[in-house]
Amino acid sequence: MTQINPTSLSQIMADIDLGPGGGIQLMFAKLQLAQSQLCKTQADDYMKQIQDIQEEQKKCADMIALARDLQSKGNNGQGVGLKSINGVTTKGKDCYPMPKELVEFMDARSLSYPNADQDYILGKDEWEYTLKSLTNYQEQIGSKTQTLMVYLQDFIGQYNSFLQGANTAIANANQVLTNIARGQ
Numbered sequence: 001m002t003q004i005n006p007t008s009l010s011q012i013m014a015d016i017d018l019g020p021g022g023g024i025q026l027m028f029a030k031l032q033l034a035q036s037q038l039c040k041t042q043a044d045d046y047m048k049q050i051q052d053i054q055e056e057q058k059k060c061a062d063m064i065a066l067a068r069d070l071q072s073k074g075n076n077g078q079g080v081g082l083k084s085i086n087g088v089t090t091k092g093k094d095c096y097p098m099p100k101e102l103v104e105f106m107d108a109r110s111l112s113y114p115n116a117d118q119d120y121i122l123g124k125d126e127w128e129y130t131l132k133s134l135t136n137y138q139e140q141i142g143s144k145t146q147t148l149m150v151y152l153q154d155f156i157g158q159y160n161s162f163l164q165g166a167n168t169a170i171a172n173a174n175q176v177l178t179n180i181a182r183g184q
Contacts, residue, residue: 012037025173032166039159046152053145060138063105067134070096071127097121098130106130111137 012034074096098113098120106113113130114122122130 023173023176025169025176029166029169029173032162032169036159036162036166039155039162043152043155043159046148046155050145050148050152053141053148057138057141057145059105060134060141063102064131064134064138066099066102067127067131070098070122071124071131074122074127075124095121095123096127106133109137 098115103120105111111133113133114126
């Protein structure tokens, strides 16, 4: 969890105005509201991170679908590539070239794929390896999303708790003022 910065807490508290009353309950309510604001800010940050990761998950899913489609085309004899095996280049309908967008996606994320001969033409086993690399990456970012969601839930829970504490403190302060006004 992120540490609360006292300077930020002070700044937030300075911006909260609960009226002319200065009782202990209103001071406590002000503190609770300030802490709820810090939790809200953290929750917003986690929401943004989750949204970014979900966009990355979609890109990854698109690349997996593309790789599966190209592997399938190669398996169905629709391949058009050349295949180099042990220095011998052969033509084969079971091979299919890896498109530039997939190469760039994998390179940008340092994902491994077999391309020792630098021709970006993959056969069945090479597509399997590539798909495994993509699905492993997809699982990693899925795990990161789950972790961030746990943190988000924690901050939302804290936010609600602090807000409820502020509400209770304000209600208690109002009750005291009402009792004083009645002369009780």
